[in-house]
Amino acid sequence: MSKNSNHLSGKEVREIAKQNKKIIKCLEAYKNRKAEESEYLAHMSDPNNILEIDNLHTYFFTEQGVVKAVNGVSFNIPKNATVGVVGESGCGKSVTSMSVMRLIQGPAGQIYAGSIRFNAKDKAGFEKAYDIAKIPISDIHKIRGDQIAMIFQEPMTSLNPVFTIGQQLDEVTFIHNPNATKEEAKAKSIEMLDLVGIAIPERVYNSYPHELSGGMRQRVMISMALASDPRLIIADEPTTALDVTIQAQILDLLRELKTKIDGSIMLITHDLGIIAEMADYVVVMYAGRVIEKGTVREIFHNPLHPYTIGLQKSKPTLESDSETLFNIPGNVPNPINMPNYCYFRERCSKCIKKCSGDYPGMIQVSPTHFVACHLYGEEAESNG
Ligand SMILES: Nc1ncnc2c1ncn2[C@@H]1O[C@H](COP(=O)(O)OP(=O)(O)OP(=O)(O)O)[C@@H](O)[C@H]1O
Numbered sequence: 377m378s379k380n381s382n383h384l385s386g387k388e389v390r391e392i393a394k395q396n397k398k399i400i401k402c403l404e405a406y407k408n409r410k411a412e413e414s415e416y417l418a419h420m421s422d423p424n425n426i427l428e429i430d431n432l433h434t435y436f437f438t439e440q441g442v443v444k445a446v447n448g449v450s451f452n453i454p455k456n457a458t459v460g461v462v463g464e465s466g467c468g469k470s471v472t473s474m475s476v477m478r479l480i481q482g483p484a485g486q487i488y489a490g491s492i493r494f495n496a497k498d499k500a501g502f503e504k505a506y507d508i509a510k511i512p513i514s515d516i517h518k519i520r521g522d523q524i525a526m527i528f529q530e531p532m533t534s535l536n537p538v539f540t541i542g543q544q545l546d547e548v549t550f551i552h553n554p555n556a557t558k559e560e561a562k563a564k565s566i567e568m569l570d571l572v573g574i575a576i577p578e579r580v581y582n583s584y585p586h587e588l589s590g591g592m593r594q595r596v597m598i599s600m601a602l603a604s605d606p607r608l609i610i611a612d613e614p615t616t617a618l619d620v621t622i623q624a625q626i627l628d629l630l631r632e633l634k635t636k637i638d639g640s641i642m643l644i645t646h647d648l649g650i651i652a653e654m655a656d657y658v659v660v661m662y663a664g665r666v667i668e669k670g671t672v673r674e675i676f677h678n679p680l681h682p683y684t685i686g687l688q689k690s691k692p693t694l695e696s697d698s699e700t701l702f703n704i705p706g707n708v709p710n711p712i713n714m715p716n717y718c719y720f721r722e723r724c725s726k727c728i729k730k731c732s733g734d735y736p737g738m739i740q741v742s743p744t745h746f747v748a749c750h751l752y753g754e755e756a757e758s759n760g
């Protein structure tokens with residue numbers, strides 16, 4: 377990059393494009409390869425986990441340079457648990473979840489490194505772990521939409537406006553059970569709509585998406601996600617587009633369904649209130665990295681990272697309005713040129729000498745509580 381400027385010269389742009397092309401070609405070939413299942417089988421480090429994300433790097437190879445949207449993220453989702461992923465806009469929450477679903481938009485977007493171990497179940501009901509990051513794209517149907525389902529923020533983007541809800545729900549049944557008759561598929565669809573609390577399922581079955589309210593559409597999306605009996609539901613801001621009353625109903629529904637399917641939820645939100653209400657564990661992300669993780673009690677009652685402490689202070693109260701949420705002064709560094717030191721340094725009021733050095737490693741402060749900050753750990757005392 378040119379000195380003292382974000383402007384790139386023509387030569388620099390051409391050099392970036394050349395490098396990008398080379399890396400993308402390798403990664404695309406890996407994605408599109410044919411592979412035996414044995415190549416992407418994995419071992420869970422703890423069989424009580426449903427998902428283990430391990431040092432995940434997901435990058436966007438842009439004309440300006442490499443955007444390290446997810447830059448070494450690691451966290452686990454235990455069986456039957458809800459894990460809340462929180463952090464301000466652009467910190468990499470959605471890119472993490474899209475990586476798990478292998479829905480990162482190529483060729484620019486690519487999982488560059490790391491593993492995503494998923495504890496799947498085979499047809500006989502035995503557990504079988506896969507490394508999702510290694511699965512060739514042609515085999516991804518083994519887990520996507522079947523064992524892992526996703527609920528998006530805006531259901532209209534996921535529902536097809538030209539087909540009725542019934543046609544779209546039946547389709548899900550046919551994908552999972554190609555031998556089902558039309559009547560069987562319809563019966564299953566009606567059952568699913570009933571399960572998510574839709575009062576007159578037959579009417580919704582025959583409706584088009586635009587004929588339904590936002591809350592109804594989100595219920596339909598949840599019913600679709602459930603039609604395959606998933607082990608893990610990823611909900612990315614599932615209630616952000618809904619008003620408060622409907623929001624509460626959808627969250628209740630998610631909670632009920634988690635028990636019903638005996639599964640786990642990865643719940644992405646920027647709303648700490650939702651996290652406090654729903655999650656067993658919390659992962660706090662900042663600029664593509666996990667900066668703190670722990671049980672919901674640890675994160676709310678004993679937040680350690682200055683960013684997590686700031687988030688809690690910026691939580692809206694009855695006296696403040698929601699505009700103040702995440703109002704921590706300062707900016708996130710440019711994702712193309714991340715510094716070597718702590719990414720929060722420019723916004724941190726607790727900086728110590730050590731913070732000018734390398735990016736802080738993850739320190740374990742309890743069996744479940746981890747923080748990446750130089751204020752903690754043995755070395756902190758001697759270097760403060
Ligand atoms: N297609 C893309 N090309 C380039 N950069 C991208 C692309 N998609 C996402 N990013 C970048 O990746 C980073 C993480 O984005 P992501 O969507 O995961 O944020 P988020 O935490 O989900 O934010 P929000 O709360 O606003 O949904 C951001 O810096 C974003 O600009």
Ligand code: SF4
Pocket residue numbers: 681682683718719720721722724725726727728731736748749750751
């Ligand atoms: S490592 Fe230093 S700069 Fe970063 S959050 Fe901790 S105290 Fe602040």
Ligand SMILES: [Mg+2]
Pocket residue numbers: 469470471612
């Ligand atoms: Mg997002």
